[in-house]
Structures are given as structure tokens and as C-alpha cells.
Amino acid sequence: MPTIPAKVSVFGFPLHLVDNAPEWLLMQQRDGRGQHVITLNSEMVMLAERTPEFADVLHRADLVIPDGSGVILYLKLHGLSVPRLPGIEFAEALLRLANEAPQPKRVFFYGAAPGVAEKVAERWHRELPNLKIVGVQSGYHDAATEVALIEKLKETQPHIIFVALGVPRQEYWIDRHRHICPEAIWVGVGGSFDIWAGVKKRAPKLFQKLHLEWLYRLYQEPWRWRRMLALPQFAWKAILSRLHGRQRFSS
Ligand code: UDP
Secondary structure (H helix, E strand, C coil): CCCCCEEEEECCEEEEECCCHHHHHHHCCCCCCCEEEEEECHHHHHHHHHCHHHHHHHHHCCEEEECCHHHHHHHHHCCCCCCCCCHHHHHHHHHHHHHCCCCCCEEEEEECCCCHHHHHHHHHHHHCCCCEEEEEECCCCCHHHHHHHHHHHHHHCCCEEEEECCCCHHHHHHHHHHHHCCCCEEEECCCHHHHHCCCCCCCCHHHHHCCCHHHHHHHHCHHHHHHHCHHHHHHHHHHHHHHCCCCCCCC
16 A cells, blocks of 8 residues: 655755555545646756746646656755656556556647657557547647647546646646646656657667666757756755755754
8 A cells, every 4th residue: 555655845846755646646536627747857957947827737746756867866965765657667667557547547648749649549459459549639739739638638527637738838738738638647748659659769778777868868859958057056055055064954
């Protein structure tokens, strides 16, 4: 039985520590506005520091899990050693557990380039046949398609909705729409559809182990360099906050 997540703060933003996040989520009673899961990394923390709207979305989320290596570094510097839970691994674990549920769980895949969400749905349908995939929608569309998408979500009431529009668009989108499926778990999954569909490759295990997944990403997508400056900025801030002795967790 998973325990209630402990909440800690990363520069004032919430982060939850839970042993088995998928199990905990599937067991929760929803509170009528859907459950928003955010997979936190340093880029998001830096964004939240300069953007009050994004900070509010983070504070409103029901579960914020430690995705990025920077976040793990921050916790470690403040005396708390926790494992990383990459968003893509969390999302897969959630699907696998949902597949074992006695009543079929309805799943929706929204986001990524045209054709990608379809491939993702086919893959998971093959691997996890007990899931009921109730819809897919690419992340590039006009306003009329968005209206149709919202109708489809209202009508199908999925239990799990993955949104792959990139940060922060997916978090804003979920925050605005979560109430339309009050029983759902909503997760922003960034580039996970591209990886599940085989369009992009995840960093090799060694990079993951050495907390260098970001470096592999930069090599694959060099145009991200400006966005990724948030990483060293965050790491430096984390070191300074440790040196200044602010906040120390007891583990
Ligand atoms: N994307 C989308 N609609 C958009 C912009 C992006 O569907 O208007 C998709 C894009 O095709 C990709 C994902 O969102 O599949 C973003 O992936 P990325 O790796 O950039 O995610 P992040 O690093 O922002 O989490």
C-alpha cells in the first residue's frame, strides 16, 4: 500500500516524494477536477520563478514528481537522497499498472506531430491489450479541432490522459481543461510520444545513469541550447542556496 506522498519544497515550489506514484494515483479518489501530475525539472523551476502563472499551475498540481537530474541534485545538496523518476518511465509504469486493473481503463493520447499519437496508441494496444484507448489527437491543429477534441474528452471520460505538447504548453493546457474529465489522471509527457513511436531515441543507459540525459538531448537537438541554459543556472542557484544554509531536509 503506497504511503501518502511527503511534500518538500524546491525553491518554494512543491515536490512530492512517493514510493509508488502510479499505484498511489490509481488508488486516489478524484476531487472532481481531475488529477494533474507534473514531472518537475530544473527548467520548469526556473520558469516558475519568473512566471507567476506557471508557478500557480505548479502549486495547483496534485502530484509533482522528481524528473530532472537538477532537482535530484538540489535535494541531495539539502540532505535528501531520492531516486529520479523520469516522466517517460512514470508514464509507462502507470500504463502497465492500469492494464492490470479489473475494469478496463480508458486512455487518451494527445500531442506530437501528426501520425505520432496513432503509432503510440498502436504500440500500447499491442503491448497492453487490456487498456481501452479511446482517442488520439496530434498536437498541431486548428481551433475547430480543439473544440472537437474537448467534446471527445467530455464524451469518452478517459481515466488517463497523456498530453505531449512540450513544457509549458502542456501544463497550461491541462490546468485549463482538467475539470472536463474530473475522474482522470492528466500527465504532461513532453517528448515521450516521439520516443514511444520510435521517432526519437532516448539517451543510452550510461548517460541516464550519469545524470547526463540532458547532454545527449543537446547533442540530438542542438537548437535547444538556449532553453537548456536554465540547467546550469539552476545548479548554481542550488549550490548557492546550500552554501547559504537555506532549507535542509531531514531524511
Ligand atoms: N508539440 C506539439 N504541439 C506543439 C508543440 C510541440 O504537439 O504546438 C509536441 C512536439 O511534437 C513534441 C512535444 O510536443 O512531440 C514536445 O517535446 P519536447 O521534447 O520538446 O518536450 P519538453 O522538453 O518541452 O518536455
